[in-house]
Amino acid sequence: IKIVTQEYMIQNKTTQLIFQSFFCAFGIIGLISSLGIFDMTWRWDFYIHFTNLSNYLCIGIMFAELVQTARKKENSYVTTLPLLKFISCLGILLTFLVFNILLAGEPTRNPALNFKINSVLLHIVLPIMYIADWILFYEHKNVKWNWPIISAIFPLAYVIFVFLHAWAYKFDATIPNYTKTGSFIYPYFFLNLEKLGIAGVLKWVAILAVGFIVFGYIFYGIAKLLQKHEK
Numbered sequence: 001i002k003i004v005t006q007e008y009m010i011q012n013k014t015t016q017l018i019f020q021s022f023f024c025a026f027g028i029i030g031l032i033s034s035l036g037i038f039d040m041t042w043r044w045d046f047y048i049h050f051t052n053l054s055n056y057l058c059i060g061i062m063f064a065e066l067v068q069t070a071r072k073k074e075n076s077y078v079t080t081l082p083l084l085k086f087i088s089c090l091g092i093l094l095t096f097l098v099f100n101i102l103l104a105g106e107p108t109r110n111p112a113l114n115f116k117i118n119s120v121l122l123h124i125v126l127p128i129m130y131i132a133d134w135i136l137f138y139e140h141k142n143v144k145w146n147w148p149i150i151s152a153i154f155p156l157a158y159v160i161f162v163f164l165h166a167w168a169y170k171f172d173a174t175i176p177n178y179t180k181t182g183s184f185i186y187p188y189f190f191l192n193l194e195k196l197g198i199a200g201v202l203k204w205v206a207i208l209a210v211g212f213i214v215f216g217y218i219f220y221g222i223a224k225l226l227q228k229h230e231k
Contacts, residue, residue, distance in 0.1 A: 010077065010136055010137060011075040011076055011077055011137075012075050013069060013072060013074070013075050013076075015137075016065075016069045016078060016137050017066070017069050017070065019129075019133060019136075019137070020062055020065050020066040020069060020133070021066065022129075023059075023062050023126065023129050023130065023133065024059065024062055024063055024066055026121055026125060026126060026129070027055070027058070027059035027062060027063075027126060028059075029117065029121060030055060030059075030117075030118060030121035030122045030125075030126055031055070031056065031059060033116075033117050033118030033121065033122075034046050034049075034051075034052045034055070034118055034122060036178070038117060038118070043178055044178065045177055045178045045184055045187075048162070048165060048184070048185075048187050049187050050091075050094070050095060050098075050155070050158050050187070050188070051095050051099065051122050051123065052122070053158065054088065054091040054092050054094070054095045055092065055095070055122045055126055057084075057088045057091065058088045058091075058092050058126065058130045059126075061080065061081055061084055061085055061088055062130070062133070064080050064081060065078055065080045065133070068080045077137065077138060077139035077230065078133075078137045078138050078139065079138075079139050082138070082139070082142050082143070083147060083150070085134055085138065086134075086143060086147050086151060086216075086219065087147075087150070087151040087153075087154050088130070088154075089130065089131055089134050089219060090148075090151045090154070090212055090215060090216050090219065091151075091154050091155065092126070092127040092130050092131065093127065093131060093215060094155060094208070094211075094212060094215075095122070095123060095127055096123060096124065096127035096128070098188075098208070099123040100123065100124075102189075102190075103188070104123075106189070108181050108182065109181065110179075110181075113179070135222065135226065139230065140222075140223035140224070140226045140227045140230065141227050141230065143219075143220060143223035143224070143227075145220065147216065147220065148212075148213050148215075148216020148217045148219070148220055149213060149216070151212065151213075151216050152209050152212050152213050152216070155208060155209065155212055156205075156209060159191065159205055162185075162186070162187065162191055163191075163193075165185060166185040166186065166193075169184070169185050171185065171193070172185065173185060173186060173192070173193075173194045190204035190205075190208070191204070191205075
């Protein structure tokens with residue numbers, strides 16, 4: 001029974017194709033919604049949010065998975081871009097946790113925004129599906145001990161991008177974001193230099209970076225456990 005379960009729930013090509021196709025379909029809807037098209041407008045600040053960037057990365061990798069799965073001739077584990085898959089899993093987990101723990105209940109945020117299609121897809125549905133895909137279908141034997149540390153480059157690169165972007169706009173925090181609820185150049189409260197100062201921002205960056213690495217090693221441990229059951 002154990003072998004049959006592994007064969008048809010993890011390595012089975014048809015199961016993988018169905019799951020990956022649904023993710024890609026939801027991903028396209030989420031991508032379109034992130035541009036504001038469902039609101040009959042253009043979301044010009046879409047590129048500054050980690051939510052969007054992390055989801056775009058995951059959608060791209062999932063399309064690559066779908067192509068690999070469609071081309072293979074027999075049942076097997078998914079092996080597409082294993083390091084990028086690991087990094088993007090942690091990135092989308094960060095999106096899921098930060099939004100649902102820190103951002104969804106912010107006093108300045110309209111609660112109705114949490115139930116819009118882009119919010120539900122990009123913050124809940126796609127992150128859960130993406131991590132489930134890595135757990136259920138991926139080959140885990142090649143996961144390395146240093147991948148969690150390497151993965152921290154992703155969010156740290158994003159922080160650098162945010163402040164280079166802010167510098168390009170002369171650190172003008174008066175430019176409103178799309179929803180008119182905050183600053184365009186500081187997409188998240190924990191990156192707002194004007195409100196938190198350099199020390200406050202660095203504290204939050206350190207907390208999130210450490211948390212990112214810790215979750216990376218949790219994923220590393222999961223990979224080692226799953227590896228023992230792979231055939």
